[in-house]
Amino acid sequence: MELSLTTRTVGEHTVLDVGGEVDVYTAPRLRERLVELVDGGSRHVVVDLARVDFLDSTGLGVLVGALKRLRAANGTFGLVCAKEPLLKIFRITALDQVFPIYSSVEAAISTSSGERDDNPPTA
C-alpha cells in the first residue's frame, strides 16, 4: 500500500497521520514532511502510526531524525502505536526506550512533554 501522510492540528500539537508502507523507497517522503513541519514552526509533533502496515529500519531512522530535530528546537515528539507487530519492532531495536509511545493521539496530547503514557501499549 502506498504511503499516505495527513497533517492536522490539535491545540498546540501537530498530528501527522501516516498510513501504508514506510520503507527505503517511501521514507524520504516522510522525512521531507517532518522537516517541513519543524521548519514551519511546529514544536510539538505527534506521529500516528495507526494506519501503517509496514515499517522498516529506514522509517525508524527518519523518526529518530525527527526526534533529534525537535529536541534541538526544544520541542517534543511522540508516537502513537497500538499494533503489536509494530510495537515488537520498537522493542527489538530498543527504540521503545528512545521514543515516548502512546496508545492513542489523545493520550499523546494530554501527557506532558516527554512523559510516557500511564498505560502504554507495550506494558
Add this chain to the structure above:
Amino acid sequence: MATVRLSFSPAPVHVRTARLVGVAVARRAGVAEELLDEVRLAIGEACTRAVALHNQYRIPDLVMVEMSDSDSYMVRVIDRAPIEASIGLTKLPPDELADESLTDEALTTGVGFALLAGFVDDLQVRPVDEGAGTEVRMVWPVHRR
C-alpha cells in the same frame, strides 16, 4: 525442492517487490502464517542493506535474492560490495540510538541489523564463495501440508 530467483537493479523501489515475492514463496513453501510478517520484514531489511551498499560503493550490479524450500524455507540475499562493508554490523545500545553524533546511515544500519537478528532465529552473514560480496542467509521452518 523449489527455487525462485529474483535479481533487481539496486534501487529502493524494487525492495518492495522482493518482499512481496519472498512472502508469496514463503506462504507456498508452508511457512506458518504468523511468521510471514517477520519474513517480510527480514527480507526487506536484507535487501535494503544490499541496495544501500551497492549505492554507497557505486556498484551497478544486480542484487540477487534466492528463495528455496526443502526441509525449511531459505532466503539468500547477495550483494557485491567489498567484504569490509559488513564489518561493524552490530546492534546499537539504546543510549546511542538518539545520540546526536550518530549519522543517519549508521543508525539505519544498526537498527536494520537489530531487526534481522531479532526476527530471524537462523541467520548467517558471510562472504560469497567467489568474488566480492556478502550473503545474508535466513532460514525459517516450514510445515508440510
